Every structure is written in C-alpha cells, then in structure tokens.
Amino acid sequence: MPAITLRYYAAARAAANGLDEEVIETESPAAALRVSARRHGEPMRRVQVVCLYLQDGRALRPEAAAAAVAGPVTIDVLPPFAGG
Amino acid sequence: MSADRADVAMLARVVLTGVGESVLDVAAHERAVASAHAGAVVTFAGVVRDHDGGRSVAALTYEAHPDADRVLGEIAARVAARSGAVRVAVSHRVGDLAIGDVALVAAVSSAHRAQAFAACGDLVEEVKAALPVWKRQVFADGTHEWVGAL
Numbered sequence: 001m002p003a004i005t006l007r008y009y010a011a012a013r014a015a016a017n018g019l020d021e022e023v024i025e026t027e028s029p030a031a032a033l034r035v036s037a038r039r040h041g042e043p044m045r046r047v048q049v050v051c052l053y054l055q056d057g058r059a060l061r062p063e064a065a066a067a068a069v070a071g072p073v074t075i076d077v078l079p080p081f082a083g084g
Numbered sequence: 085m086s087a088d089r090a091d092v093a094m095l096a097r098v099v100l101t102g103v104g105e106s107v108l109d110v111a112a113h114e115r116a117v118a119s120a121h122a123g124a125v126v127t128f129a130g131v132v133r134d135h136d137g138g139r140s141v142a143a144l145t146y147e148a149h150p151d152a153d154r155v156l157g158e159i160a161a162r163v164a165a166r167s168g169a170v171r172v173a174v175s176h177r178v179g180d181l182a183i184g185d186v187a188l189v190a191a192v193s194s195a196h197r198a199q200a201f202a203a204c205g206d207l208v209e210e211v212k213a214a215l216p217v218w219k220r221q222v223f224a225d226g227t228h229e230w231v232g233a234l
Binding site: 082 | 218
C-alpha cells in the first residue's frame with residue numbers, strides 16, 4: 001500500500017489533536033481521509049466536509065479522491081480560507 | 085493581443101507582495117505604487133477588531149500555508165492584469181496579532197480614481213477568497229475558534 005501523507009492546517013490540525021501530519025498506508029486519498037476521520041472522530045469528520053484538498057500541490061477533485069494511487073502522495077487538508 | 089492590450093499589460097505592474105510576520109507599513113505600500121502617471125492612490129488596511137459575531141475578541145493568530153507567499157503574488161498579478169493600467173502592492177501579516185494591528189494592506193494606483201477604487205476592492209476580495217491563510221480568534225472569555233471552519 002502506498003504511503004499517503006495527510007498534512008493538516010488550522011482547524012484541521014486542531015481536529016487532529018495538534019498533529020501537523022500523519023502517514024496512512026492505504027490505497028487512495030479518500031481511504032486515508034476515512035481512516036483519519038475514524039481516528040480523530042467527530043471534529044475531524046466535521047472539518048473534512050468543509051475542506052479543500054491538494055494532492056502533491058494540485059487541486060484534488062472529490063470524484064478523483066477515491067482513485068488508487070501508484071506511489072506515495074501528500075494530501076493537504078485545507079479548511080476554508082479566512083485571510084484579511 | 086491588440087496594441088491597446090499590450091500597452092495595458094506593460095503598464096499594469098505588481099510592485100510589492102508578501103506574506104510574513106513583520107509589522108505592515110501602510111505608507112510604504114502607498115509609496116511603492118506611487119508614480120508620476122498616477123492621479124489616484126487607493127489603500128485598504130484590514131485591521132484586527134475587538135468583536136466578531138457579537139462576541140468580544142481579545143487576540144488573533146493568522147496561519148499561512150507554505151505556498152501563501154507565491155499565491156499572493158499570483159493573485160496580485162491576476163488582478164493587475166484585468167484592471168488595466170494600475171500599480172499594485174499587497175501584503176498579509178501572519179502570526180500573533182493584537183487588536184488594532186494591520187493584517188492586510190492593499191494599495192493600488194492608477195491615472196484616475198475609479199480604476200484604482202475598483203482594482204483595490206477586487207484585490208481585497210480575491211485575497212479573502214483565494215489566499216490560503218487561516219484566522220484563529222481568541223475571545224475575551226478564553227474560548228477560541230478557527231474562523232469559517234465551525
């Protein structure tokens with residue numbers, strides 16, 4: 001199984017009990033996010049719904065998240081932006 | 085590209101952008117966009133306020149994605165390119181800020197005011213929508229929240 005690194009920012013990090021990132025060995029980004037939601041519970045489930053995702057720096061469309069990845073990838077978990 | 089569009093592209097310039105922890109200097113942004121051609125300089129300062137949604141705010145922390153600096157440059161370039169002959173400067177501060185601190189500065193100059201007002205508003209809206217920055221509010225009662233992620 002490829003190593004999928006989830007990088008958490010802001011509210012996503014808070015939901016992950018302060019973790020900046022975690023590595024989950026599974027087949028797809030969607031599967032890794034399910035593991036994360038099980039591990040961290042309701043706060044993570046709530047924040048995942050409102051997040052955008054990047055896969056290796058490029059926008060990850062929801063319909064593409066379930067596709068199996070061939071090698072290790074990094075997924076950025078981005079809560080809604082709140083600059084300014 | 086027509087001759088007119090080429091002229092606009094040459095005149096539209098991003099002169100300063102950045103995301104960092106330093107105190108923001110509004111006047112420096114005004115100076116950066118100034119030119120002999122510019123009859124209007126419009127500046128926006130986003131300032132940390134002491135209330136939000138009826139609750140009393142004690143302090144704010146902004147966090148930026150590692151790519152935020154690059155993204156801010158792209159936002160400025162995009163707004164400048166669609167705004168005609170303007171000069172653009174924009175910076176976002178991150179880290180721990182106090183009430184009254186400036187979190188965002190946007191300055192735009194152009195020959196006439198309408199173009200500068202429009203471009204400055206466009207720039208601020210685009211920063212709010214597209215810049216990967218997050219805001220954590222600490223309330224006076226000691227509780228806190230990440231804005232927009234409830």
